[in-house]
Amino acid sequence: MKQASVVLLASSLAVTAAACSGGQGGGTAAPQPGQEAQPPKLTSLTYWVANHSAAAAQMKTYAEMESYKELENITGVKVEFQHPPLDAQQQKEQFNLVMASSQLPDVIETIWTSNYPGGPEKAIQDGKIIKLNDYIDKYAPNLKKLLADHPDWKKQIMTDEGSIYAFPFLRGGDKVRVFFGPGIRQDWLDKLGLKMPTTIDEWYAVLKAFKERDPNGNGKADEIPFYIDKAMIGVDAPFLGAWGINYGFYQDKGKVMYGPIQPEYKEFLATMNKWYKEGLLDKDFAAPNDKLYDNKMTTNLLGASVFYNGGGIGKYANLMKDKDPSFKLVAAPYPVLKPGDKPIWGQKDFASNGVGAAVSTSNKNPIETVKWLDYAYGEKGDLLFNYGKEGVSYKMENGRAVFLPEVLNPPSGVSLQQSFAKHNRSTWSGPYVLSDNFQTQYLALPAQKDALAIWSAPTAERKMPLVTPTxxxxxxxxxxxxxxxxxxxxxxxxxxxxxxxxxxxxxxxxxxxxxxxxxxxxxxxxxxxxxxxx
Missing domain, CATH: 1.10.287 (Helix Hairpins)
Incomplete structure (x- = not known):
């Protein structure tokens, strides 16, 4: 990521932006690199991407985000973002409608490994998106260098046939690959004189105490000891992983297995059934409701669950700091069956999770679009996409980007994730490389830093890589x-x-x-x- 290459790229994009329009293509197949002696000038793009709730809470489109406003100033390229509804099922339906159209947006960002039937290679073969290998080789020096420096990343973002299909979201280091796991009210443990549970049996004893010994101190038997729903179970098997399996496919020494038909899964179900019958598991777990869940956390009713580090431990610490100073939500180790066992299952992403921005075959300016997308992978693009605009959301100190206090300390009622979302997409995903330096600032609380260390302990040895069918x-x-x-x-x-x-x-x-x-x-x-x- 040499600065010189980024300056040259920015200059070339600024020059191309001075000419007339482009971007809204006519459905013809994209030319191969080198076929056009003078590619059309790029001033506008259509870009389909699912919105995020933290951004949607305060802006209609990513075009209002500080990083994209600044990218337009740098490159001269105006982007019309097309966002489907926030509901996951509606997003899926709209994606399918978009892909069935003969007039595609210029850039389409999604989880290509799972959202396109048949995977990304079929999307190329179906004439929907273009194979990017030669384009990256000729016109994307920043991404080209990253992939040369990290061959394991390149392996993860290509198909079995060797096709690179999108500009990828990449988690650059270990600190940004672990962000989810079990959590528990430490203040409730302390009040009842209980130790942090590490095994399934210890968890049972703690949850029974939460149920029977009034840790919230209101004199009522209203505590909800534990909440976990099927979506949480599916994120790399918290609690289920104690039995060595997960909620889908996994591999054990190279042999693929399916967790929900293993004998160990029966033992997990029997345990959860016992917890449910004894009132230890939230009765509402079968019908997830985010607002109801938030209410239970912030009214001192819920004792334990599984959480995101930023959108869970950080979120509730911020919401409760004035309301209840004694509130203390902390990470718990992934449970095991026997004391001293090493946890196998835990959430840890690969460098790539399949999210990427593909160039559609309707795009009339694929070369200039590739140059525009490549900006994010250079030195200045790294700063822009991880932090936003210098002087507005961050400043440089000793060669390191440091967020400004007003970003790190949002007003009451605004979560830290929402505060960041005004400036960048770093708390979810996008076509850039997520920085460890960002993560260490986003996880500002000691409890969040502890969570990163605690949740990083599992070996994750049985996790399947991002494979795709033919x-x-x-x-x-x-x-x-x-x-x-x-x-x-x-x-x-x-x-x-x-x-x-x-x-x-x-x-x-x-x-x-x-x-x-x-x-x-x-x-x-x-x-x-x-x-x-x-």
Whole structure:
């Protein structure tokens, strides 16, 4: 990421911006690099990307974000962002509608490894997005250098066939790859004289004490000891991971397995069913509601759950600092079955999570668009996308970007994530490299720094890399897994809530086997072996 290359890039983009428009293409296939002696000048782009709630709370479009306003000043390129609704299902539906159109936005950002049926290679073969390898080689010096310096990153952002399909979101170091895990009210533990639980049995004893010994001190039996829903279970298996499995596919010494049909999964379900029957598990867990969850946390009712570091531990510390000075939410270790065991499962992202900004085949100016996207991966782009505009959200001190106090200390009612969202996308994702320096400032509280260390302990040795099925495998895999996952989610709730007896677990496994899980396992096994050969 040499500064000289960035200056040259910024200059070339500023020059191209002086000419007439471009960007809204006509559906023809993009030219290959080098075919155009004088590529059209770029002054505008259409850019489809899902919005984020922290940004949507204070602006209509990413175009109002400080980093994108400054990027327009630098490059002269005006971006029309197209945001679907915040609801995940509506986002998926609108993405499918967009991809079915003959007139695509110039840039499309999504999780290509999972959101496009058949994966990113099929999106290239279907003529929706362009293969970027040659474009990056010729016109994206910043990303080219990063991938040369980090061949493991390059392996993660390409398909089995070797295609690079998008400008990727990359987590640059270990400190930005761990951000989720179990949490507990330390002030409740202290009040009851309890130690931090580390095993499933110890958790049971603590949750029973939360239920029976009035840790919130209001004289009522209103405490909710523990909350976990199916979405939380799916994020690298908190609690379920104590049994060595997860809620989907995993690999054990190179062999692909499916967690929800293993005998250990039955033991997990039996444990959760016991907790539910004894009132230790929130009765509302089957119908997640963010506002209701927030209310339980901020009215001193909820004792433990799983949390994001910034959007959980940091969020509630900020919301409660004036309301209840004794409030102390802290990270807990990922639980194990036996004292002294090393946790296997825990949340830790790879450098790439599949999010990336692809150039569509409707884009009339792919070369200049590639140059525009590449800016984020250079030295100045790194500052812009991680921190925002110098003097507005950060200043330089001893060669290091440091956020201004007004950004790090937002007014009451504004979360730290919302404060950052006015300036950048660093608290979620985007086509740039997330910096460890950003993370150490975002996780400003001692409890957040402790959480990073505590949640980093699991080995994550069984986690599947971001494998993809082939074009021929994709439709079969999608049809099989859509039905299986719907049934799996339905039965998770029934087993835990007692609507389905645990004794019927074998019948449940046989039904999943009858739905084609063995075919899906073979596809995943082949995909893992292809990934290993990339």
């Amino acid at each position: 074009k021929d495998e994709s439709s079969k895999f999608a049809s099989v897994m859509t039905d299986i996952e719907t049934y799996r989610d339905e039965m998770l709730l029934k087993f835990i809530m007692g609507a389905e007896p645990i004794d019927n677990f074998d019948k449940y496994v046989k039904r999943i086997q009858g739905m084609g899980i063995e075919d899906a396992l073979k596809i995943q096994q082949a995909a893992l072996e292809r990934y290993s050969k990339r």
